[in-house]
Structures are given as structure tokens and as C-alpha cells.
Amino acid sequence: MFNFQEIDKKNTKKVLELVQNRWGSDFIVSKGKKHFISDLDGFIVLENEEIKGLITYSIEGTECEIVSLDSFKENLGIGEELIKLVETEAGKAGCKRIWLITTNDNTRALRFYQKRGFVIENIHLNAIKESRKLKPQIPERGFGGIPILHEIELEKEL
């Protein structure tokens, strides 16, 4: 049974550890900006006290950016539930748009988001070259061995 909670002081350390393991640092780069996970709001999913998924987001004005989304137990609805929680928060905060960046190699995320109402709004060609200046840990190749080159921006109107 999954238990969804907000990220708070009790679980930040573990969240940072998980993000660090998956993404190589305690920050995420999108559109040339560093987002430190410890500065962001978000939600975790617990099963027997263990984190099985997490999402972080940033609200600026009427826009909400999903900065990170990770499911550590896939195909059970965790990812979908996490984005729904953020959509609800964004709606309450008066956001008109929810958006995110993923990279060209992440075909699973592209499928996942597009099936849930997000549309590709922009492709930032070769943006990862700039991202690597802020985060040299970004590997050359990503999912399926695909070279990581471009940022793909997806959005959903609320």
C-alpha cells in the first residue's frame, strides 16, 4: 500500500540521496538554470517506510515546472499519481501552465507525459551542451544508449 506525503525536513536527506544517485548531483539543470532539490517543494511515495517515488516542482507566477520525477517501482501508477498531486497544487496556486524538460533520449518519459495530456511545446536543440557547463556529470549517452543532446519542453494547460 502506497502512502503519499509532502517532502519535509524528516525526509529531505533521503530524497537528496536518491536524487543524487539517479541524476548525479543534488541539483537538476533545465533551460540553463540550476535547481537545488533542497529548495523545492515536492511529494514522496512510501511503501513500508521506503521511498518508492518522488517528484519536485517549482512555481513561478502562473507557471509550475516539474523539476524531477522518479519512480523506483515502475508500472504501478506511482508516476501518474505524483504528477496528479503536483497538478492539484499548481491549480490551487493559480497556475495556468504546468511544464517540464526532459531529454531526447528519454523515450519512456516522452511516452508517459504525452499519454497524460502534456504536449511538446519546444525543442531546445543542443541545449545539453550548455547544461554540461553547469553539470559536467551529465553523461554522453542516456536511456537505451541514445546520445543526450536536446532538451524537450512539454506542457499542459491547467
Ligand SMILES: CC(C)(COP(=O)(O)OP(=O)(O)OC[C@H]1O[C@@H](n2cnc3c(N)ncnc32)[C@H](O)[C@@H]1OP(=O)(O)O)[C@@H](O)C(=O)NCCC(=O)NCCS
Ligand atoms: C517516467 C516514470 C516517472 C514513470 O513512472 P511509473 O511509476 O512507471 O509511472 P506509472 O506507473 O504511473 O505509468 C507507467 C505505465 O504503467 C502503467 N500502469 C500503471 N498502473 C499499472 C498497473 N497496476 N498494472 C499495469 N500497468 C500499470 C501505466 O498505464 C503506464 O503505461 P502507459 O505509459 O503506457 O500509459 C518512470 O519510468 C521513471 O522514473 N523514469 C526514470 C526517471 C525519469 O525519466 N523521469 C522523468 C524525467 S523528467
